Amino acid sequence: MTTFWTETVNRLTPYVPGEQRTGTDITKLNTNENPYPPAPSVLQAIRAVTGEQLRRYPDPESVELRTVLAEYHGLAIDEVFVGNGSDEILALAFLAYFTNGRMLQFPDISYNFYAVYCALYGIEARTVSLDEDYQLDLARFEANTGGIIFPNPNAPTACAIPADAIAQLLERHTRQILLVDEAYAGFGADSVVALTRQYPNLLVSHTFSKNRSLAGMRLGVAFGHPSLIEGLQRVKNSFNSYPVDVLAQAAGIASMSDDTYYRNTVAAIIRTREQAVADLRLRGFQVLPTSANFLFARVPDGQAGKLFKRLNEAGVLVRYWDKPRLDHWLRITIGTPDDMGRLMNCLDA
Ligand SMILES: Cc1ncc(COP(=O)(O)O)c(C=O)c1O
Helix, strand or coil: CCCCCCHHHHHHCCCCCCCCCCCCCCECCCCCCCCCCCCCCHHHHHCCCCHHHCCCCCCCHHHHHHHHHHHHCCCCCEEEEEECHHHHHHHHHHHHHHHHCCEEEEECCCCCHHHHHHHHHCEEEEEEECCCCCCCCHHHHCCCCCCCEECCCCCCCCCCHHHHHHHHHHHHHCCCCCCECCCCCHHCCCCHHHHHHHHCEEEEEEECCCCCCCCCCCEEEECCCCCHHHHHHHHHCCCCCCCCCCCHHHHHHHHHHHHHHHHHHHHHHHHHHHHHHHHHCCCCCEEECCCEEEEECCCCCCCCCHHHHHHHCCCCEECCCCCCCCEEEEEECCCHHHHHHHHHHHHHH
């Protein structure tokens, strides 16, 4: 059948999100969601939103939320941008800075959405290979390309890079934008948000989906020099002026003022993570060092596809990619101690 698709749409390979199967018998360890709910004060703030507020459009510039975020990080409001999840912010950032006719560099094993955005916008990608230990060597990035993006910690490997190594990269590369995707930095990796003051070519993205338990709300943040933020605003206001709805703004504001709650849930996840790493190693898995709310583990006999399927049939969902260098590995989200116990029981069975 002929379609009315454009050439661009014809050649897209869209991102495939993890399965969202739910049910009481499902242990969902496949999309790096937080196993704990958001703080009670966040739920209260959402409930307190009135019909009158919902009748109207939200504040298009999310001023109150951005002010709270700026204060939290010691920045000014014009150094903060918010969007409908960090995926949306990345999509806007690619359009704002990387459709410059030059190559964009990112790790060959990394967040799959980067390649998807490149295809969407016709950006040429240069992938930088992780080394044999699945570590990212920042010296492998070339100078003077169209830009660099990587997640820290990386996904799906969960390995983190220290802030001083990123600062050195920024010293070497002053003429291209570096976008550090810190979706998982809240679980123990260094953040380079403070470096945005020193390096006008650094943009850092955060999300409320992971350490702040709000994946269902869709809220992301970017930090950077006012001129980078203005670039994002120009694209946002040429696409959708109201990406962050009234509920998400209220939830985000409440979330930022309840840090103790999140420090506790993150600490619980880190404890469960360390136990899960030890339990998997006992069972013969190779597990990469993890600074995220997930781990990347090589299945003892290398048959990760088979194990993925067996776990899935047993109601334990994890992530598997049938791709070179990934096909012996599983990415496993850290759930509650009970979730991880069920995983271990299934593995033993
Ligand atoms: C590395 C990385 N960046 C960004 C995102 C997007 O997160 P969100 O759109 O929920 O903010 C994800 C989601 O899993 C991710 O793994």
